[in-house]
Amino acid sequence: MNHPLGGELLAYSDLDGAHGVGPARGEALAALARTARGRVLVAGPHDPGLIDAISADRLTLLVRARSDADTLAARYPAAAVYTGDLFALEAALDPDAAYDTVVALAGLDRLTGPEADRPEWTEVLRRLTARLRPDGTLLLGIGNPVGVHRLTAPPAPAADQDWVDDVGGPGLDEVLRELRRPVVRAYAGFPSPVAPTVLIGADTPDSGVLQAALLRNTAVEGALADPSRVAARALRSGSAMALAAAWFVVAGSAAAADLPSAVPESAGSTGRTLEESISLAAAKRDLPAVRELLQAWQQGPAGVPADQVIVEPAGLTALSASIEPAEALRRLAAVLIHNGHAYAWPHEGVADLTVALAAMAGIELNPADVPDAAAPTWHDLVAERDELARLLAEAQAQRAAYQQLADEREQKLRETLHLVELLSTSGPARMGRAFVGGVRVARRTARRFRLR
Amino acid sequence: MSSVHHANHYYGHSRILARYCGLDGDFPRIHGYLQHGWNIGDGMAPDHDFVPGVPLLVWSERTRRRAWSLGRHTAYALGSPWAYLLRMEPGELREQRRGTIWYPFHGWEGQDVLGDHSRLIAQIQLTEPGPVTICLYWQEYQSRRLRRRYEQAGFRVICHGYRGDRWGHQDPEFLHRQLREQRRHVRVASNRLSTAVFYGTLAGCEPAVYGDPMHLQRENPVYGGQARVRREWPEMHGEQLDLAVAREVAVAELGADRLLDPAEMRWLLRWPTEKAMG
Numbered sequence: 001m002n003h004p005l006g007g008e009l010l011a012y013s014d015l016d017g018a019h020g021v022g023p024a025r026g027e028a029l030a031a032l033a034r035t036a037r038g039r040v041l042v043a044g045p046h047d048p049g050l051i052d053a054i055s056a057d058r059l060t061l062l063v064r065a066r067s068d069a070d071t072l073a074a075r076y077p078a079a080a081v082y083t084g085d086l087f088a089l090e091a092a093l094d095p096d097a098a099y100d101t102v103v104a105l106a107g108l109d110r111l112t113g114p115e116a117d118r119p120e121w122t123e124v125l126r127r128l129t130a131r132l133r134p135d136g137t138l139l140l141g142i143g144n145p146v147g148v149h150r151l152t153a154p155p156a157p158a159a160d161q162d163w164v165d166d167v168g169g170p171g172l173d174e175v176l177r178e179l180r181r182p183v184v185r186a187y188a189g190f191p192s193p194v195a196p197t198v199l200i201g202a203d204t205p206d207s208g209v210l211q212a213a214l215l216r217n218t219a220v221e222g223a224l225a226d227p228s229r230v231a232a233r234a235l236r237s238g239s240a241m242a243l244a245a246a247w248f249v250v251a252g253s254a255a256a257a258d259l260p261s262a263v264p265e266s267a268g269s270t271g272r273t274l275e276e277s278i279s280l281a282a283a284k285r286d287l288p289a290v291r292e293l294l295q296a297w298q299q300g301p302a303g304v305p306a307d308q309v310i311v312e313p314a315g316l317t318a319l320s321a322s323i324e325p326a327e328a329l330r331r332l333a334a335v336l337i338h339n340g341h342a343y344a345w346p347h348e349g350v351a352d353l354t355v356a357l358a359a360m361a362g363i364e365l366n367p368a369d370v371p372d373a374a375a376p377t378w379h380d381l382v383a384e385r386d387e388l389a390r391l392l393a394e395a396q397a398q399r400a401a402y403q404q405l406a407d408e409r410e411q412k413l414r415e416t417l418h419l420v421e422l423l424s425t426s427g428p429a430r431m432g433r434a435f436v437g438g439v440r441v442a443r444r445t446a447r448r449f450r451l452r
Numbered sequence: 453m454s455s456v457h458h459a460n461h462y463y464g465h466s467r468i469l470a471r472y473c474g475l476d477g478d479f480p481r482i483h484g485y486l487q488h489g490w491n492i493g494d495g496m497a498p499d500h501d502f503v504p505g506v507p508l509l510v511w512s513e514r515t516r517r518r519a520w521s522l523g524r525h526t527a528y529a530l531g532s533p534w535a536y537l538l539r540m541e542p543g544e545l546r547e548q549r550r551g552t553i554w555y556p557f558h559g560w561e562g563q564d565v566l567g568d569h570s571r572l573i574a575q576i577q578l579t580e581p582g583p584v585t586i587c588l589y590w591q592e593y594q595s596r597r598l599r600r601r602y603e604q605a606g607f608r609v610i611c612h613g614y615r616g617d618r619w620g621h622q623d624p625e626f627l628h629r630q631l632r633e634q635r636r637h638v639r640v641a642s643n644r645l646s647t648a649v650f651y652g653t654l655a656g657c658e659p660a661v662y663g664d665p666m667h668l669q670r671e672n673p674v675y676g677g678q679a680r681v682r683r684e685w686p687e688m689h690g691e692q693l694d695l696a697v698a699r700e701v702a703v704a705e706l707g708a709d710r711l712l713d714p715a716e717m718r719w720l721l722r723w724p725t726e727k728a729m730g
Contacts, residue, residue: 285513287529287710343525344528345528346484356720358715359715359719360713360715360716362713364718364726364727366727390505391505394504394505397504398504401503
């Protein structure tokens with residue numbers, strides 16, 4: 001059943017991703033959506049995959065684009081689907097309608113349309129929870145205005161969804177205060193605010209499993225830096241919440257035990273990733289430890305990228321499939337160089353360090369067999385430019401030094417050859433002696449001349 | 453640049469590393485400056501020239517850290533050629549070890565040593581329980597007077613050989629000779645903590661450092677000199693040392709705890725790989 005509320009968008013979709021960032025989606029958010037119970041209101045653009053995870057007695061869906069409402073109405077015939085402005089919903093609902101769960105994982109800023117001024121987020125939140133039972137549960141997503149995805153994003157043109165500029169929303173503390181309900185769990189979502197693959201609980205400790213999960217996301221081409229690397233570093237120093245792309249909050253009466261402490265679940269695993277272990281050992285210049293780790297890797301899951309291998313006391317555990325072993329080594333070399341952990345080696349660039357890492361594991365790799373790859377982010381590009389500038393300056397200095405050495409040797413050789421000729425009885429030597437003799441005669445002549 | 457690479461061949465160092473890497477032939481060119489003696493600076497001789505990008509190949513991690521602090525950021529700790537020699541020739545000589553091999557502090561081609569050898573001889577006689585072999589630097593060994601003085605004290609006087617120079621007068625057997633000699637002795641001693649004392653310790657001798665440390669002509673203690681050596685390595689000074697501690701120090705200073713496998717060394721020295729060698 002499709003109910004137009006007014007303020008709905010035409011020739012526009014939040015679900016198809018063509019006019020903005022697309023719907024809230026992905027397996028990680030589905031893990032939260034599964035806790036929804038009873039009568040459920042899903043407000044804002046949510047991917048059907050996410051809605052499928054909700055086991056509701058009665059489902060109400062609110063979207064602002066007509067085409068999205070049509071899509072959802074067709075897929076969920078039993079649901080009540082409302083189209084338009086959240087602020088118009090109140091009037092359309094039964095006076096006694098109340099929800100056990102409100103799901104708004106796509107945030108607060110896509111619940112109204114262009115027909116009115118953009119409201120304050122506090123007002124949107126108040127409207128969103130107006131019909132939530134006092135003992136109900138709220139699942140809320142809030143984008144972080146200084147999230148890692150923003151800090152690393154290159155300048156980009158505004159999308160259709162940005163009919164007013166985003167000047168940055170509230171911080172997490174402010175949001176939690178405004179909820180006026182107990183917070184069951186709060187998560188830092190990475191790398192994207194709408195499609196996070198990793199959720200890190202406020203008190204989830206750093207772990208290799210989470211580091212690996214963060215690094216499984218490949219960097220967006222053209223990013224200033226790889227957001228996943230920044231996120232991984234933030235997690236290591238206990239700052240994941242501060243740099244999250246978005247926060248996901250479960251507030252109200254849900255049981256904490258029904259919710260994961262992190263996605264992926266990382267409890268019980270204490271090992272670091274192989275990449276981190278090698279980076280740390282290299283930073284400390286503990287090269288014997290680096291050799292040991294490289295050997296274990298090359299004799300075990302050699303083709304699994306180092307950021308997808310966990311080092312545990314019992315050995316190495318691979319978390320993903322293999323690629324070309326030389327490519328896995330090259331990626332590690334690039335990470336070490338781009339992130340300032342390659343000072344331990346007198347290397348000549350990524351390919352050369354790749355050969356060095358292989359050699360430390362006892363494998364002699366031909367530099368020509370190291371795959372080629374372009375640096376994907378500006379950070380890496382700048383790092384590689386600086387490397388190349390250093391290598392060029394060194395090559396020039398070495399050329400000059402070898403030139404000088406060659407000149408010195410040539411001079412020495414000339415002197416030696418001359419000496420050899422003078423001492424031998426060959427033709428040129430006889431001529432040399434004749435010349436020396438000639439000089440003596442000339443000197444005598446000159447002396448006599450002066451005497452007169 | 454003029455004095456860059458030839459020091460890599462001193463004492464047959466490059467030859468030992470080449471053998472370790474499975475390379476035959478004469479003195480192979482090393483891309484780097486190989487430390488050729490123990491020192492308390494950046495590992496290189498004080499008059500060493502540097503070219504950017506040419507790595508310093510130092511013996512120990514401690515020296516590498518120090519070199520970095522002195523602005524040499526391309527140093528790599530690979531261990532001393534001596535440690536590789538011992539790895540390749542682990543066998544002790546059957547011959548019973550006897551007495552002490554004693555290395556009076558020596559000068560070099562550019563500086564002579566000034567000091568009282570008679571007093572030193574008396575102290576050695578007083579301290580050493582067994583027969584004493586005095587090992588002189590080639591320069592001092594050429595002084596008949598000096599040799600005679602030690603011989604008259606009842607010591608055997610030897611010389612390990614000529615360390616080498618720029619124009620190819622190399623002695624690849626130097627360290628082999630030194631190892632054979634040291635393995636014949638129970639103790640290794642000197643009046644200054646020096647390369648030979650560390651070598652002897654690693655080769656199984658009990659080390660001792662005592663007696664007048666003497667002076668080097670125009671000695672310039674740019675890295676703190678003897679005073680610093682005594683401060684930093686007090687455990688290596690005395691007539692009787694704690695053997696376990698001394699051995700640990702020697703292992704660290706000679707980089708015997710950080711030896712590379714041949715594949716890594718071939719990469720580092722820019723030598724052909726095993727495949728390329730056929």
